[in-house]
Amino acid sequence: MADPTPAPTPPEGTPPEGTPPDPPIAVPHTARPPGEVLLEVDGLQVEYPGEGDPIRAVRTFDLVIRERELVGLVGESGSGKSTAALALMGLVRPPGRVTAGHVRLRGQDLLGRSDAQLRGVRGREIGLITQDARAALNPLVRIGDQVANVVRAHARVDGTTARRRAVEALRAVGIPDPERRVRAYPHELSGGMAQRVLIAIATVHDPVLLIADEPTTGLDVTVQAQFLDTLQRRVQATDAAVLFVTHDLGIVAQYCDRVAVMLQGEIVEQADVRTIFSAPSHPYTRELVGLARDRDVPERRRRDRSMPSSQAEVAETPRSSAEAAEARSTRRAGGRLARTEP
Amino acid sequence: MTPVLELDGLVKEFPMGRRGGVVHAVNGVSLAIAPGETLGVVGESGSGKSTLGRMALRLLEPTQGRIRFEGQDITRLGGGALRAWRARAQVVFQDPRDALSPRMDVRTLIEEPLRLHTDLDATARLERVVQLLRSVRLDEGYLTRSPRRLSGGEAQRVAIARALATDPTFLVLDEPTSSLDLHVRRSILTLLDTLQQERGLTYLLISHDLHMVAAHADQVAVMYLGRIVETGPAREVFEHPEHPYTQALLSATLSADPTVRPSRILLQGEIPSPIDLPPGCLFASRCPIALDACRTAPPEDRSVGPGHSAACIRIDDRTNRLRTARPAAPRAAALMEASI
Ligand SMILES: Nc1ncnc2c1ncn2[C@@H]1O[C@H](COP(=O)(O)OP(=O)(O)O)[C@@H](O)[C@H]1O
Ligand SMILES: Nc1ncnc2c1ncn2[C@@H]1O[C@H](COP(=O)(O)OP(=O)(O)O)[C@@H](O)[C@H]1O
Numbered sequence A: 001m002a003d004p005t006p007a008p009t010p011p012e013g014t015p016p017e018g019t020p021p022d023p024p025i026a027v028p029h030t031a032r033p034p035g036e037v038l039l040e041v042d043g044l045q046v047e048y049p050g051e052g053d054p055i056r057a058v059r060t061f062d063l064v065i066r067e068r069e070l071v072g073l074v075g076e077s078g079s080g081k082s083t084a085a086l087a088l089m090g091l092v093r094p095p096g097r098v099t100a101g102h103v104r105l106r107g108q109d110l111l112g113r114s115d116a117q118l119r120g121v122r123g124r125e126i127g128l129i130t131q132d133a134r135a136a137l138n139p140l141v142r143i144g145d146q147v148a149n150v151v152r153a154h155a156r157v158d159g160t161t162a163r164r165r166a167v168e169a170l171r172a173v174g175i176p177d178p179e180r181r182v183r184a185y186p187h188e189l190s191g192g193m194a195q196r197v198l199i200a201i202a203t204v205h206d207p208v209l210l211i212a213d214e215p216t217t218g219l220d221v222t223v224q225a226q227f228l229d230t231l232q233r234r235v236q237a238t239d240a241a242v243l244f245v246t247h248d249l250g251i252v253a254q255y256c257d258r259v260a261v262m263l264q265g266e267i268v269e270q271a272d273v274r275t276i277f278s279a280p281s282h283p284y285t286r287e288l289v290g291l292a293r294d295r296d297v298p299e300r301r302r303r304d305r306s307m308p309s310s311q312a313e314v315a316e317t318p319r320s321s322a323e324a325a326e327a328r329s330t331r332r333a334g335g336r337l338a339r340t341e342p
Numbered sequence B: 001m002t003p004v005l006e007l008d009g010l011v012k013e014f015p016m017g018r019r020g021g022v023v024h025a026v027n028g029v030s031l032a033i034a035p036g037e038t039l040g041v042v043g044e045s046g047s048g049k050s051t052l053g054r055m056a057l058r059l060l061e062p063t064q065g066r067i068r069f070e071g072q073d074i075t076r077l078g079g080g081a082l083r084a085w086r087a088r089a090q091v092v093f094q095d096p097r098d099a100l101s102p103r104m105d106v107r108t109l110i111e112e113p114l115r116l117h118t119d120l121d122a123t124a125r126l127e128r129v130v131q132l133l134r135s136v137r138l139d140e141g142y143l144t145r146s147p148r149r150l151s152g153g154e155a156q157r158v159a160i161a162r163a164l165a166t167d168p169t170f171l172v173l174d175e176p177t178s179s180l181d182l183h184v185r186r187s188i189l190t191l192l193d194t195l196q197q198e199r200g201l202t203y204l205l206i207s208h209d210l211h212m213v214a215a216h217a218d219q220v221a222v223m224y225l226g227r228i229v230e231t232g233p234a235r236e237v238f239e240h241p242e243h244p245y246t247q248a249l250l251s252a253t254l255s256a257d258p259t260v261r262p263s264r265i266l267l268q269g270e271i272p273s274p275i276d277l278p279p280g281c282l283f284a285s286r287c288p289i290a291l292d293a294c295r296t297a298p299p300e301d302r303s304v305g306p307g308h309s310a311a312c313i314r315i316d317d318r319t320n321r322l323r324t325a326r327p328a329a330p331r332a333a334a335l336m337e338a339s340i
């Protein structure tokens, strides 16, 4: 039961009870800098047939991803990000085709391989989370079976073990009540839930390279944070790497080591994350970074609207103005009022 | 002033088929939106935002509760009266391509609601379609285009024009910019703001993008598993979040500045299943400061300021603040920088 007597008002400037100061920055001993080259992409080009000339969806694409790296791939829609991501796994669907280039995973050429060989690589060495989660799931198969099938595709386990691992994989991506939810069909899931199922499928075999095409668009930021933290830890622990297609520059700024910027089928700029944000060289990158920066500061403060860029800054914002003090005391008064009501 | 929309104890349960059981999608939501205002509904995917929006528009029958529109109870409105009312409340979805049939051209798409709801003749309809296109900043050149040949932003403008065709007073905007690029997003939001001011529209703005809601909503309601855990003026809620979930949500927004070291509330624990809701506070399973009492009965709303309330028992003795921490593993690159 709550204490009916109001707590004494703390003096101004004292943090409210229950708010200990931030702990010192913990640098985990597990975090290590990028290692060996994992993926190497040279001169990748992909075309789709168009009404007249073919659509050159990917024209200039050279990229190296090392172990333990999270590489962000940003750019406006239609710039070829998803096509490039699919091409890395030999998944461009006809009539689209790769017209030039090499993709090597740990030195092994991927594009020259047969479909059967590629199937062995996909899911086991490279995991893919596609943009449209619902379309990627089979509408006729229960989600638990879909995950279990992927488990069995690359591991010799019996049905019971596969189902158990499916439940665990679903739990790990924050699907509530996975024991029960395994029976659901994709259409019974919200978009974000479908996305989590896809994440579970893509990561169930701990792939060395995860290609994630806007994987967190439907996720709540608290779940997104958990997912990204897990991803980062996994990358560190297993020497894996991630190619992260996203339009959320917050994710890029906070989680990626390096960034490649695409515009009309070309990677127009590639740099470490600090450089991209502090000294973007391409005009498009400059525009993008500018837009993301003022996303942090709302463009319009109509009436009473505003939001600081992050909670950290909320805490640091001095609340010394008379207005803020007044707002606070009103809130306290409101709080007390509420307590005296039956 | 009479609110445009009032929801009173709305509940939506989806039956789960032969095996029995229900999904508790919305669990007793009450709210009101004043004319010309924007109420932002934030919450994670699956928290019931779209279900709530669809009930408000009578596209989905509530299991319980009442809906009033401009003071009139429309919960049981049916037949011709419901059809007529539909002209006044419209929706814009996340993916404009879902709303725009690829078999029609832009003109036919915008004309369709005019055929349904007005007795304008063909000439007058065309004139109106052109006007609507202009109001979303598109020209006549678009009349004969197929939605397939529109960019995401153009398609969303057409979807907005279509929603405005019958001159509604109220729009549900369900993640209206989530599928769009940053600069397109900006222009669509500016358009929606302008239209609101020009036409005195009232918006229910559904989004998981807190920055967007902060910039464009007057009031905000934070949803978690089908309940509103905190509601109030947008500025108040975002600057002084009281519910632990709101605090966690705000602390998890990522700054687009790599030099800002993230510091946030780390959550653990599972999100309960909407099939099997726990008896107490729905956030208790992930709440770092949950008490035994939190798990026994749902917390009532506490008033924490003018028009601002939150449902957390720890507000009573002001022990509802969560502590922030740095995430465990910084970027490898950040680590290298730190060691230089
Ligand atoms: N299956 C397809 N058939 C024809 N054109 C396509 C197909 N998929 C993508 N495209 C075209 O290729 C270009 C790049 O698209 P995409 O790779 O999806 O970009 P992004 O992921 O950056 O939005 C666009 O012009 C798009 O219209
Ligand atoms: N037609 C339906 N049948 C069964 N469950 C549904 C249906 N529509 C939504 N749900 C469930 O209701 C809950 C709320 O979904 P929704 O309103 O789409 O959430 P949001 O818009 O916040 O992502 C989710 O658990 C979802 O799976």
Ligand SMILES: [Mg+2]
Pocket (backbone or CB within 6 Å): A078, A081, A082, A083, A131, A213
């Ligand atoms: Mg894409």
Ligand SMILES: [Mg+2]
Pocket (backbone or CB within 6 Å): B046, B049, B050, B051
């Ligand atoms: Mg929704």
